Amino acid sequence: KTAYEIYQCDWSSDVCSSDLGTTADAVEAILYANANGAHVINNSWGGGAYSQALKDAIDASPAVVVCAAGNDGANNDTTASYPSNYTSANLIAVAATDDTDSLASFSNYGVTTVDLGAPGVNIYSTIPNGSYASYSGTSMATPHVSGVAGLVKSLNPGFTNLEIRSRILNTVDPKGSLSGKVATGGRLNAFSALTGTVTAPDRSEEHTSELQSH
Numbered sequence: 001k002t003a004y005e006i007y008q009c010d011w012s013s014d015v016c017s018s019d020l021g022t023t024a025d026a027v028e029a030i031l032y033a034n035a036n037g038a039h040v041i042n043n044s045w046g047g048g049a050y051s052q053a054l055k056d057a058i059d060a061s062p063a064v065v066v067c068a069a070g071n072d073g074a075n076n077d078t079t080a081s082y083p084s085n086y087t088s089a090n091l092i093a094v095a096a097t098d099d100t101d102s103l104a105s106f107s108n109y110g111v112t113t114v115d116l117g118a119p120g121v122n123i124y125s126t127i128p129n130g131s132y133a134s135y136s137g138t139s140m141a142t143p144h145v146s147g148v149a150g151l152v153k154s155l156n157p158g159f160t161n162l163e164i165r166s167r168i169l170n171t172v173d174p175k176g177s178l179s180g181k182v183a184t185g186g187r188l189n190a191f192s193a194l195t196g197t198v199t200a201p202d203r204s205e206e207h208t209s210e211l212q213s214h
Contacts, residue, residue, distance in 0.1 A: 021045075023048050023051045023053070023054055024053075026045075026051075026054055026083070027051070027053050027054050027057045030054070030057040030058060030061060030065070031057050033061070033063060034057070034060060034061045034062065034063070037062075038061075038062075038063045039062075039063050039064070039149075039150065039153045039161070039164075040063055040064050040066065040146050040149045040150050040153065040164075041061065041063045041064070041065045041066065041146075042066050042142055042143055042146035043065065043066060043067040043068060043083055043084075043142065044068050044137075044138075044139035044140075044142050044143065045068065045139070046067070046068055046069075046070050046081055046082065046083065046084065047081075047082070048082055049082070050080070050082060051082070054082070054083060054086070055083075055086045055087075055088060058083065058086055058088045058090070058091060059088050059089075059090075061090060061161070062160075062161055063090065063161055064090055064092060064146075064149045064161045064164045064165055065083075065088065065090055065091045065092070065161075066091075066092045066094060066142050066145045066146045066149060067083045067084035067086075067091060067092065067093050067094065067142065068084060068094055068137070068138035068139045068141070068142045069081060069084045069093050069094055069095045069096075069107060069108040069109065069110070069113075069114045069138045070084065070107075070108035070138060071096075071106045071107065071108065071137050071138055071139075072106075072108055073105065073106050073107065073108065074108050074109075075108070075109060075110055076093070076108050076109065076110035076113040076114055077110040077111060077112050077113050080113075081108055084108075084113070084114065085113050089162060089165075090161040090162060090165060091165075092115050092116070092145055092149075092165055092168065092169070093110075093113060093114045093115050094114070094115065094116065094117070094118050094120075094138060094141050094142045094144075094145050095107045095108065095109050095114045095116070095117045095118075095120075095138060095141065095178075095181065095182050096117065096118070096119070096120025096121060096136070096137060096138045096140065096141040097117040097118060097119055097120060097121070097141070097175075097177075097178070097187050098119075098120075098121040099119075099121065099122075100177075101117070101173070101175045101177055101178070101187050102177040102178075103117065103177060103178060103181050103182075104120055104121050104136065104138075106136070106137070107120065107138055107141075108138065109181040109182060110181075110182070110183075111180055111181060111182065111183060112183060113183075114181070114182045114183065115169055115182060115183050115184060116145070116168070116169060116172050116178075116182050116183070116184045116186055116187065116188055117141070117175070117178050117181075117182055117186070117187045117188065118141040118142070118144040118145050118187065118188040119140075119141060119144055119187075119188075120136060120137055120138055120139075120140045120141030120142075120144075121136045121140075122134045122135075122136055123135060123136065123140040123141075125140065144188055144190075145168065145188055147190075148168060148188060148190045148193050148194075149164050149165075149168060151190065151193075151194055152164050152167050152168065152193055152194060155194060167193055167196065168188065168193050169183075169184050170184075170198050170199075171189055171192035171193045171196070171197055171198060171199055172184045172185075172186025172187055172188060172189055172192075172199060173186050173187050173188075173189045173192070173199060174186045174199060175187050186199070
């Protein structure tokens, strides 16, 4: 069984560590979401080798599958990071940006393999025991995109997963700092996604068409 990483944090010391799950567990989780009618699946995890079973589960999903690009500061175009590198038509790969809309120093990127950026530095969020804390990572950026996907679906109940994905990617805020780093060259814009204000060229097909199929 291939292992993947699930990140955990010591909330008292701001130190993050990782535990291991298996690809079989990931497949089971995606299939469970599929069977229970999920419209959006957030994947704030990564690691492990290519898995046809996992890709098949994502391909079969009626949901938008949103994946963290990874935190190695690496180019995913040359070094694959799964599950974000799967060439699934319903997948959105997310890089992390900071408060200046620049790519975060730790964030993976890839002009053909990562779709867009979203805030992922010093994100204030919930933690166990009813508390809050700030953390950074593409795992913090990914839920921003998942949240917007859910909002788009709520306003447009008839949208398919592909239509939701297209709406999000075509309404990013173009940023020079992300040009050549992510496929859309932009950062998530929730308002534009909800209003349908197109701000970027139609690149919703690039993630699948420009990558080598497995």
